[in-house]
Amino acid sequence: MNETRLLLIDDHKLLRRGLAELLNAEDGLTVIGQASSGQEGIELARQLAPDLILLDLHMPGLSGLETLARLKPLVPDSLVVVLTASDRQDDLLAALRAGADGYVLKDSEPEQLVGYLLGCRKGRVTLDPSLTGLLSIDTPPPPRRPECDGxxxxxxxxxxxxxxxxxxxxxxxxxxxxxxxxxxxxxxxxxxxxxxxxxxxxxxxxxxxxxxxxxxxxxxxxxxx
Missing domain, CATH: 1.10.10.10 (Winged helix-like DNA-binding domain superfamily/Winged helix DNA-binding domain)
Incomplete structure (x- = not known):
């Protein structure tokens, strides 16, 4: 697989810089842009068309969920992995319904995060294992499209x-x-x-x-x- 080009969107500068240093040290991963807000991230995604976007969920101004909802139609070929401190079921399911391709916790070990991102790029489901149990909790299904069978x-x-x-x-x-x-x-x-x-x-x-x-x-x- 060719080199994976990443865009980081997070309002914490220190975390962004640390992530960039970690990911750029890995073969096959290159951080091509960093954004401190959802709006800035959307503009960079439009310009750079990254292979993978690492997105914070809770940011001031345009939230991670709102950013995700705008990114998916704008750069449909870019994978979006949510990187967050939230292990709440409502946040997880909201991210899934907005089209997230992965959901990873910020307290993951560095080598775990790298593995998650490489796996996502290869088409694997990317979900922090500690959150798997939340998926089995009953939630109302989304309304079905009239043109699709159930x-x-x-x-x-x-x-x-x-x-x-x-x-x-x-x-x-x-x-x-x-x-x-x-x-x-x-x-x-x-x-x-x-x-x-x-x-x-x-x-x-x-x-x-x-x-x-x-x-x-x-x-x-x-x-x-």
């Missing part, structure tokens, strides 16, 4: 794909386990997002945890015909 219309292959996404597998590993191409996996992911009215792989994983799909992973490959 869960009852998921195909068997889509269900298998969903279980493997929730288990943290990348598209390449899902393709290998199910014996299909990467392109076919991408089609299944697009269908899942549409049918379930969700916005990211991470939100799919959260939905799957709440629906018990994670427990079905062991039988995913066995049910192949």
């Amino acid at each position: 869960e009852g219309e998921l195909t068997e292959r889509e269900r298998q794909t969903l279980a493997l996404i929730a288990a943290g597998l990348s598209n390449k590993l899902i393709a290998r386990e199910l014996g299909i191409s990467d392109g076919t996996v991408k089609v299944h992911v697009r269908h899942l997002l549409c049918k379930l009215n969700l916005h990211s792989r991470l939100e799919l994983a959260a939905w799957a945890h709440r629906g018990g799909f994670v427990e079905r992973r062991a039988g995913a490959a066995e049910s192949l015909s």
Whole structure:
């Protein structure tokens, strides 16, 4: 994989500088911009089109959630990982619904953070393990799009794909386990997002945890015909 270009958005200068130093020391990661506010981050994202954006959740002025909601349509090819001190379920779910591609706590070990970012770039679900339990708590589902079918219309292959996404597998590993191409996996992911009215792989994983799909992973490959 080519070098990953990162944009940091956080109102704490010391943290930004520390993150930049940490990430620039890693092979394959380069910080190409730093922003101290959501509005500045949006402008830099528009100019730089980074591969990955590391975004603080709670900032004065334009909040992290508002920034995230504006970034996703502006730079749809950029992955956005929320880096926050908040382990609240409402913050986590709000970030998922806004389209976050990852949610990581600021007290993570440096090598963990690097691993999360590299994994996200490779298509893995990026969620701090300590927060996994929050995904199984019942929450009201989002309203379904009228043009998309609901869960009852998921195909068997889509269900298998969903279980493997929730288990943290990348598209390449899902393709290998199910014996299909990467392109076919991408089609299944697009269908899942549409049918379930969700916005990211991470939100799919959260939905799957709440629906018990994670427990079905062991039988995913066995049910192949």
